[in-house]
Amino acid sequence: MSTKVLSEKTVLTADFFKINEVNLELKDGSKRTYLQGRRDPSISVIPMDKNGDIYLIKEYRYMYKKYLLQTVGGMVEHGLSALDTAKKELQEEAGITATDWLELGKYQAASSILTWETRLFLAKGLSMVKRDLEEAEEISVVKLPLQEAIEKVLTGEINTAAAVTNILWVDKLRQSGKI
Secondary structure, eight states: OEEEEEEEEEEHHHHSEEEEEEEOOTTTTTTTEEEEEEEOOOOEEEBBTTTSEEEEEEEEEETEEEEEEHHHHEEEETTSHHHHHHHHHHIIOEEEEEEEEEEEEEEEEOOOSOEEEEEEEEEEEEEOOOOOOOOOEEEEEEEEHHHHHHHHHHHHHSSSSHHHHHHHHHHHHHTOOOO
């Protein structure tokens, strides 16, 4: 017998996530109650220019009390597709538009406490436009050769799960000639 969900109910709803109380019967017959966060789906974008350089953002994250070097990203907005959200976030956060878009795939947070799905997009055919930052956003744009971004991943300077995943994924696809 495998773990069986006996019941699940939402106990908290916020702007971008909800907390569910989940009652389980484990394979040994015992019962447990867990709280599980379910975050809305998100997107990440790596813009790449014709020379193979990528654009990241350096954003102040108050939870960590420091600036983090990361990929453009955001929650899929209600009423918008993942691609339309990616286009909007790239323009707002980085001041970049793109003519060529490729969805590279999606990945999930592998956690029993908090779960969500992220779709990764590669943007090419780039043009610089005016950014449209939200009032609370403190963001600068950083252009790097892809190899330098990989080095920053390997030294831990880039260390958010999404940025690490996204950069290494794009590099592997580039190495295999798929992008």
